Ligand code: SF4
């Protein structure tokens with residue numbers, strides 16, 4: 004018999020339905036990843052026991068770990084499904100939706116909280132003038148090197164899912180947003196909003212909620228130095244708090 | 252997802268930008284663990300280590316501490332209130348977190364959980380220790396100072412109490428040392444991964460040192476050097492079981 008792989012996928016037809024597990028057995032192919040496995044299931048949606056079922060719903064796009072849409076729990080850990088090579092996973096491969104985001108269907112979840120958080124800290128460079136401002140200030144290579152890793156964030160939300168502090172009772176903002184504050188505060192034009200971003204991070208659910216468990220930096224698929232960004236921003240927020248108090 | 256006004260009704264709520272007071276209380280919690288609670292812990296370890304110089308040295312140290320000016324004020328505002336705040340707010344932090352070491356069994360995450368457990372153990376231990384040493388039995392104020400060695404020694408005759416001392420000292424040492432590490436990381440003192448690594452080693456050394464000092468102190472009470480020290484110490488010159496000269 005040909006070599007096979009087994010996937011156990013948690014299914015849920017809608018946000019209010021009861022979840023259920025389905026097992027699939029597929030013929031092994033070299034270089035298979037969790038998304039390609041689910042594409043095969045979609046082509047032939049039959050469970051291991053021969054029951055016909057529906058294709059699995061999930062988000063994905065780039066298939067090369069740059070769009071950030073395919074985050075899910077694979078064998079219990081948050082990671083990108085498109086770069087999760089089946090050969091490197093323990094069988095049967097357990098696939099579940101991210102647990103801390105509202106479920107849409109099957110493995111698709113609503114991660115708009117990150118987008119909302121990024122808006123609340125003004126994670127952008129304010130250049131909305133009506134006329135040409137000319138070229139911006141020069142960014143030196145040393146600064147570029149510091150900024151670049153943080154600019155690689157793909158908004159996958161893995162860092163938030165794995166964080167023990169990111170949950171409904173803390174309302175913690177999560178590591179990704181803090182790293183983006185660090186990034187935009189460093190930008191020569193983005194700096195204009197530095198104090199607003201730092202003040203935003205002092206709010207409830209802000210940077211203080213981080214318990215420094217360091218899961219975020221472990222799971223981040225883009226190897227963003229998140230703990231460094233949190234520590235650095237922690238200092239800046241503290242400085243801002245003192246400034247606000249003593250200088251008004 | 253990208254509508255002009257996103258309203259998030261389910262799941263983790265977004266950041267309450269600039270709203271609320273939790274930043275102040277949480278940072279105060281972090282700071283209170285270092286001063287005054289951590290500072291008191293160090294003082295307490297050092298003071299008790301005087302027991303390793305025998306009952307007389309121990310009595311003198313107790314005398315010195317109990318004769319400090321404004322002792323009740325120091326106790327209430329330097330120890331009890333900060334300690335209670337640190338402990339109770341700590342439990343509040345614990346219950347709102349969502350430990351997940353089973354899924355993510357990594358060092359930092361393990362320490363995150365351990366910080367909560369050691370804190371709880373230390374708190375229960377400190378509660379019991381304060382009750383038996385400060386609020387019951389012979390009062391150690393004034394001339395009571397000389398009874399201090401005896402009081403601790405008698406308590407440690409009970410093997411359960413002795414075990415609790417060892418567990419409590421270990422938990423408190425661990426909690427304090429890792430608390431230093433967390434403080435430096437969160438307040439942006441050890442920003443780079445390298446500095447955090449080296450400071451982590453330093454904190455481990457601090458934990459080991461504190462535990463060693465604690466055990467040496469316990470040994471002074473339970474070891475063979477000063478057995479059955481009486482409540483009323485004899486005059487300084489006389490020998491105590493032939494060991495003090
Ligand atoms: S360090 Fe820990 S608590 Fe802080 S954001 Fe990362 S995972 Fe969450």
Ligand code: SF4
Nearest residue numbers: 156157159160162223
């Ligand atoms: S910081 Fe890393 S884990 Fe978090 S959203 Fe960005 S890419 Fe994903």
Ligand code: FES
Nearest residue numbers: 064066070071085
């Ligand atoms: S599909 Fe784009 S990151 Fe996986």
